[in-house]
Every structure is written in C-alpha cells, then in structure tokens.
Amino acid sequence: GEDVEQSLFLSVREGDSSVINCTYTDSSSTYLYWYKQEPGAGLQLLTYIFSNMDMKQDQRLTVLLNKKDKHLSLRIADTQTGDSAIYFCADYKAAGNKLTFGGGTRVLVKP
C-alpha cells in the first residue's frame, strides 16, 4: 500500500524542542516533505528531503530520514507559540506524480 502514518498529537512547552515522527511504507518514494497547516489555511511547505539524504537542516528545522526503517522526523528547535499548527508529512513517487499525505500531527505549544 501507500500508507504514510503520523502520531496524532504533540504537546510541548515554549522554548523546548519538538520532534514529530512519520513512517511510510513505499520504498520507491523519492522526496519526503513536511508541511504546516494553520487553522482555515492551506498548506505551507516547511522543508523537504531527497530520499538519498540522511539529514537536512534549515534554521530551526532538522529533518532526519532513516530509509532502512522508512522513518522520517522533523525537529523544531526552540519551539514558539506560533509553531502551534498541524504538521503533515508526505511522500512523492514519480510513478503517479502525486503526493501521499499522513494524517497530520497537531502540535500545541504551551507558554
């Protein structure tokens, strides 16, 4: 199948690091993405990683990819209240030319 799964909810204190996890089943995925969705809005691309990479860092965001275990994570350093949102991971496969989304992780940042 083409499943992408995420945990449903994460609560974190302001200033701490957040880690959001995602697993996928299809080893032919070429790109893996993290999107952020705020209430009533569309999806904002946060970052993406090629399947041949292990890690990518972009300011407060660090993406780790374990291709053997088909596990993707997003770490947000120094989490702020503005980071409260739903985070979706997604994978892309060239065959089919489409994204498959996880169910989303709702992140709540407490002051």
Next chain:
Amino acid sequence: GAVVSQHPSRVICKSGTSVKIECRSLDFQATTMFWYRQFPKQSLMLMATSNEGSKATYEQGVEKDKFLINHASLTLSTLTVTSAHPEDSSFYICSAASDVADYTFGSGTRLTVV
C-alpha cells in the same frame, strides 16, 4: 517563490446549486494541478489530477460528474461542485507543480452547503 491563488476562500450556497472554485498559478505555468478535499481534523484526500488541455484523472470513489474539473490554460484550473448537497460541505485545496515534485498549495476554499 511560486504562488498559487485560490478563490473564493469561503462560500455558502444553497442545496442543489453549483459552485465553482478557481485555482491560479500566478508566476509560473503549471501543466498539472491537483484538487484535494479535507474533512475536519483529517488529512488531505486527493480527488483528481488536472492536466492542461486534457481530461482530469479522478481518484477512485470520486464522482467525475459531481466534481467537474477544467484546466483550460497553464495557469488556471477550476473545480465545479455540481448540484451541491450538505455532504459536499468541506475544505477544498488545490496545488500546482512548478517543477518536478515542487508543489505549491492554494489557501483553500471552505464550502458550506445549506
């Protein structure tokens, strides 16, 4: 960066009427656009892939006669919900690919059918 404009952002219509949603790529040409539906507190469900100048490809279970998709130019795709019913109420989001695997999403349309 690439920008996708989606209109309207919110629409309320009466049951039995049709509603058109527009998705425009503002600064790039998109040969392929995608339409998603999102139920409350759920993920995005791909409805169809819209190809410029040809018929859309619908996902399994999506009624093509209910959700009409037109992709008349490289910058515009439209989704028309025909004979809308309350169960069609949802959040609809489009996206466009500016490059291989480089997707930009619209801001979404909240449809409420009363």
